[in-house]
Amino acid sequence: MESMRQVHEGKAFYDESESSDLPPVRRTSDRPTRGSKQPRKRRRKKRYPILRFLLLLLGVFLVLTIMIGALSVALAKMPEAAQLIGVRRDDCASILLCGTDEEGTRTDTMLLLYLDKDNGIARLLSLPRDTMVNRDNAVPKLNGAYGANGLGEKGMDVLMDYVKDLVGYRPDGYILLDLDCFADLVDAMGGVTFDVPMDMAYSDPAQDLYIDLKAGTQELSGEQAMWLVRFRSGYAMADLERIRVQRDFLRAAISQWKSITRIPRIPYAAVLLLQNTQTDLNYRNLCWIALALAKCGAGGLDSDTLPGEPAWVKGGSYYVENRQAAADLINEKYNPYEREIKAHDLHPYGY
Numbered sequence: 001m002e003s004m005r006q007v008h009e010g011k012a013f014y015d016e017s018e019s020s021d022l023p024p025v026r027r028t029s030d031r032p033t034r035g036s037k038q039p040r041k042r043r044r045k046k047r048y049p050i051l052r053f054l055l056l057l058l059g060v061f062l063v064l065t066i067m068i069g070a071l072s073v074a075l076a077k078m079p080e081a082a083q084l085i086g087v088r089r090d091d092c093a094s095i096l097l098c099g100t101d102e103e104g105t106r107t108d109t110m111l112l113l114y115l116d117k118d119n120g121i122a123r124l125l126s127l128p129r130d131t132m133v134n135r136d137n138a139v140p141k142l143n144g145a146y147g148a149n150g151l152g153e154k155g156m157d158v159l160m161d162y163v164k165d166l167v168g169y170r171p172d173g174y175i176l177l178d179l180d181c182f183a184d185l186v187d188a189m190g191g192v193t194f195d196v197p198m199d200m201a202y203s204d205p206a207q208d209l210y211i212d213l214k215a216g217t218q219e220l221s222g223e224q225a226m227w228l229v230r231f232r233s234g235y236a237m238a239d240l241e242r243i244r245v246q247r248d249f250l251r252a253a254i255s256q257w258k259s260i261t262r263i264p265r266i267p268y269a270a271v272l273l274l275q276n277t278q279t280d281l282n283y284r285n286l287c288w289i290a291l292a293l294a295k296c297g298a299g300g301l302d303s304d305t306l307p308g309e310p311a312w313v314k315g316g317s318y319y320v321e322n323r324q325a326a327a328d329l330i331n332e333k334y335n336p337y338e339r340e341i342k343a344h345d346l347h348p349y350g351y
Helices: 049-075 142-148 152-168 179-188 220-231 238-256 260-276 283-294 323-334
Strands: 006-008 012-015 092-099 109-116 121-126 173-177 194-195 200-204 209-213 216-220 276-278 302-305 310-312 316-321
Touching: 049 216, 092 152, 109 238, 109 283, 109 316, 109 323, 121 200, 121 220, 121 238, 121 323, 142 179, 142 323, 152 173, 152 276, 152 323, 179 220, 179 260, 194 238, 209 220, 209 283, 216 220, 220 238, 260 276
Parallel strands: 092 173, 121 302
Antiparallel strands: 006 012, 092 109, 109 121, 173 276, 194 216, 200 209, 310 316
16 A cells, blocks of 8 residues: 555654655654753863962962072071170070150160070060160160160160160160051051950040050051050059060060961061161071071060169159169070179169
């Protein structure tokens, strides 16, 4: 029987039962319509190029950090003593750290930084700003030596001599920082978490100083940190308690800034210091100091205040050094020499 072409609802088809020799014709109704689901091909997993780029960038950063660290180790050199008084202890040095007042003429913050790199020891000795240094001078207080002797290198040279009278040896170098740079440095390093010991409120329009801090643990900005280290009017012991707070703040800052999360902030902070710091140290010396501080461990810095007591002398308020107690403390913690410091090595304006 011949194959018959039939018409069914206007659609042509072959009767497949009549002839098995003809290829089956796909019916129009069997064709996939637009929008119908197709079998999905197996897709390749995404490579996340941005993630790969970030990982590559992190790898480059780590390599550069290691290279910079290795270069710093290679370049680091301990500061040399300007005036030797005997045999030096291995890898021990002392640096005078100073901060000026608002006018930049008085060194109201003075700390002797003692470093023992081999043993991972770092200590801070606070030198009260009102310490008597020479009754014959027009300004016989330690903080006045810098301004009274012409500022700059000459002023710091005289100040270093006065520090020698107080501790028995001349520090190996100095770093002088102004208040504006101090605030910018704290901001550059991401602030400092610190336990403010009391509510601090003070206003002095003449100095353009307005302090407003609440007691308690908080993250301090550069401006707030400057308020903290300048405040003293509310303390029972005024400047002596301010010294303690300044020292505690510096210990907290160094401890927190050693964290690996702060590493990316270091280059900008270094630029700030180079542009706003007066020092007689070179880059190699600064590398040595940084490495010595990095080795001091999680405990941070030990700290003390120059032994002495407040006293009225010829109608003026001073801090008078206790020479024997000072000699004992220096020999125990702050002497970079093998030779002991004697009380009679210190200036005669103590007791």
